[in-house]
Amino acid sequence: MTYNTFDLVEEQDEIIHLYKLKPGSCKSSQAHVVARMAGLGEEVVQRSFEVLNSLREGSVIAANPDIYPMDECVALAEAFLEVDLADKEQLETLFEKLRGSSLYDDNDEVTDNVASM
Numbered sequence: 001m002t003y004n005t006f007d008l009v010e011e012q013d014e015i016i017h018l019y020k021l022k023p024g025s026c027k028s029s030q031a032h033v034v035a036r037m038a039g040l041g042e043e044v045v046q047r048s049f050e051v052l053n054s055l056r057e058g059s060v061i062a063a064n065p066d067i068y069p070m071d072e073c074v075a076l077a078e079a080f081l082e083v084d085l086a087d088k089e090q091l092e093t094l095f096e097k098l099r100g101s102s103l104y105d106d107n108d109e110v111t112d113n114v115a116s117m
Contacts, residue, residue, distance in 0.1 A: 072101055 003025040007018040015033050035045050047064060054061040079097055083090045 072103065076101060076103070 002023060004021050005024055005026045007020040007022045008030075009016040009018065010030070010033075013033055013036060015030055032045050032048055035048065036042075051061050076097060079094055083094050085091065
């Protein structure tokens with residue numbers, strides 16, 4: 001069994017299909033070019049490069065902090081684990097951190113319960 005692919009020329013961010021079959025397999029899916037042609041935002045295309053490079057290097061794919069604020073979640077979880085729940089000042093400090101985080105929803109009434117403790 002042999003593999004074949006179509007020949008193409010890549011110039012900047014454009015693909016020119018030569019419609020000529022050649023032996024071998026494709027080196028790249030050219031997904032970034034297709035994504036741009038489909039009108040996806042540049043931030044999506046750049047993120048695809050980050051993921052692709054991680055896969056090629058065999059390294060861990062880092063979470064996108066714009067979508068998953070994991071560092072913030074981990075920091076808040078660690079702060080919670082360090083709080084003495086009997087210490088009202090530590091609880092207030094924790095709730096201030098929560099209020100200042102991107103995870104806080106103004107409609108939540110969780111922090112209002114601290115005053116009643």
